[in-house]
Amino acid sequence: MKLAADLRAFQDRIGHHFADAGLLVQAVTHASLSSPTRPDNQRLEFLGDRVLGLVLAEALLAADTRATEGQLAPRFNALVRKETCAAVAREVGLGEVLKLGRSEMMSGGRRKEALLGDAMEAVIAAVYVDAGFEAARALVLRIWGDRVGQVEADARDAKTALQEWAQGRGLPPPVYVEIARSGPDHAPVFTVEARLASGEMEQASAGAKRQAEQAAAKALLARMENKDD
Incomplete structure (x- = not known):
């Protein structure tokens, strides 16, 4: 061939x-x-x-x-x-x-x-x-x-790590909210916000909702760990 x-x-x-x-x-x-x-x-x-x-x-x-x-x-x-x-x-x-x-x-x-x-x-x-x-x-x-x-x-699953961080401080699991979706149907871009019960939140965008959730969780976790330091 x-x-x-x-x-x-x-x-x-x-x-x-x-x-x-x-x-x-x-x-x-x-x-x-x-x-x-x-x-x-x-x-x-x-x-x-x-x-x-x-x-x-x-x-x-x-x-x-x-x-x-x-x-x-x-x-x-x-x-x-x-x-x-x-x-x-x-x-x-x-x-x-x-x-x-x-x-x-x-x-x-x-x-x-x-x-x-x-x-x-x-x-x-x-x-x-x-x-x-x-x-x-x-x-x-x-x-x-x-x-x-x-x-x-890159080994830690960001959503799991953020949930473990929250649980370790007596907080309920984080919540993920889709706050925007843009682009054509064949190539959407999702914007997701990760929220903690204590009020902190971070946003991220990606071509798949799961990716956006992971990116938002990673950003929020980094922010909270920096505050811990």
């Missing part, structure tokens, strides 16, 4: 050239465009999630030989969560080469967190099937870049 120019360029960006080009085509094909003769990337996504997890678990153990399981688990979760996979996908321009059905394309599928994250896992699986574990491992470490070494700062 001869790849289109955009997929050839994508191979250059990720640093892997496929012996079986059909695997890459399948990895970038969303279910909205699948057919009996055009398989989608869902099965590859299932496999890629497991390959990614093994590579990053191994990398975390190597990066910190003294870390406990309790320290490693949140770091691992931060590295493999859908938002991180989607961020990596954006960095390598995966959204530009996705094959989508018309409805998914019109609804902004190329920018959706879940869709990008799933496709990134599918690409990892495609590399694994094409060239083996070492090739997949090299790909993950290459495109995840410095994230493994810097993951400690």
